[in-house]
Amino acid sequence: MSTFKPFKLALVQLAVGADKQKNVAHAREKVLEASKAGANVVVLPECFNSPYGTHHFPEYAETIPGTTVSALADMAKQAKVYLIGGSIPERESGSDKLYNTCTIYNPKGEMIGKHRKVHLFDIDVPGKIRFQESETLSAGNTLTHVETEYGKLGIGICYDIRFPEITMIAARKGCIAMIYPAAFNMTTGPMHWELLQRARAVDNQMYVAACSPARDTSAGYVAWGHSTIVDPSGGVIATTEDAEDIVYADIDPSVLDSARKGIPTYTQRRFDVYRDVSADIKE
Numbered sequence: 001m002s003t004f005k006p007f008k009l010a011l012v013q014l015a016v017g018a019d020k021q022k023n024v025a026h027a028r029e030k031v032l033e034a035s036k037a038g039a040n041v042v043v044l045p046e047c048f049n050s051p052y053g054t055h056h057f058p059e060y061a062e063t064i065p066g067t068t069v070s071a072l073a074d075m076a077k078q079a080k081v082y083l084i085g086g087s088i089p090e091r092e093s094g095s096d097k098l099y100n101t102c103t104i105y106n107p108k109g110e111m112i113g114k115h116r117k118v119h120l121f122d123i124d125v126p127g128k129i130r131f132q133e134s135e136t137l138s139a140g141n142t143l144t145h146v147e148t149e150y151g152k153l154g155i156g157i158c159y160d161i162r163f164p165e166i167t168m169i170a171a172r173k174g175c176i177a178m179i180y181p182a183a184f185n186m187t188t189g190p191m192h193w194e195l196l197q198r199a200r201a202v203d204n205q206m207y208v209a210a211c212s213p214a215r216d217t218s219a220g221y222v223a224w225g226h227s228t229i230v231d232p233s234g235g236v237i238a239t240t241e242d243a244e245d246i247v248y249a250d251i252d253p254s255v256l257d258s259a260r261k262g263i264p265t266y267t268q269r270r271f272d273v274y275r276d277v278s279a280d281i282k283e
């Protein structure tokens, strides 16, 4: 049974480069900075220890447990925060398979969840962007909800946000927020980044947050930035531009109740007319 209490959420819009050790050390500094500023739950971006690109994944991939994951556990413990550890290219032990994987820690540094990106980012917008994660990655097959002392959190990675079922299932399983380590780009960022977060929030009357790396115009994949937190009524309550930054917001679970009382779509669902997509999902 979840408990609910207010907390401060921080999204670390991290500057990421080619040096893995530097990326991890820099993430530690920023997680500690967020904790000093009062954050209880800290989020790192997608692919925070490696440049984002299919040809980089095999080189940067690590097993879980592994070096980056040990560092994440240690940072959570040192900072005394829940840490949603962005994502890393994961090499499955004993196989050649690679995944885009987020690991989640409690303030004691214990891993409390692991999400392998379920929907691989395979798109082709002629003249704009072609990206095929499936060239080197495999997709995860499970949904991830983690219990914290503040309530239950749903986790997705980047492209997962385009699939409303994931968020709807999280909401119906009692999550108060859906959190996405992510890295949109200069084509789909301006098109859909904020729209998708606000849509997922208002559809489900829950908090939605997405944490991007900072923009590096010299990188092979240029991230949009604009890490953002949206409230259960679909309003943007915290955001930033494209440079390195930390975005903070106070998350209050009672805001879900007031949003759901005022416009009660959460309880007005007609599951006698259409299916409840959460019904078959076991936790």
Ligand SMILES: O=C(O)CCC(=O)C(=O)O
Residues within 6 Å of the ligand: 046, 120, 121, 157, 158, 159, 160, 162, 182, 183, 184, 185, 188, 189, 192
């Ligand atoms: O959905 C998008 O437009 C971007 C997705 C993406 O960059 C990713 O999944 O890493």
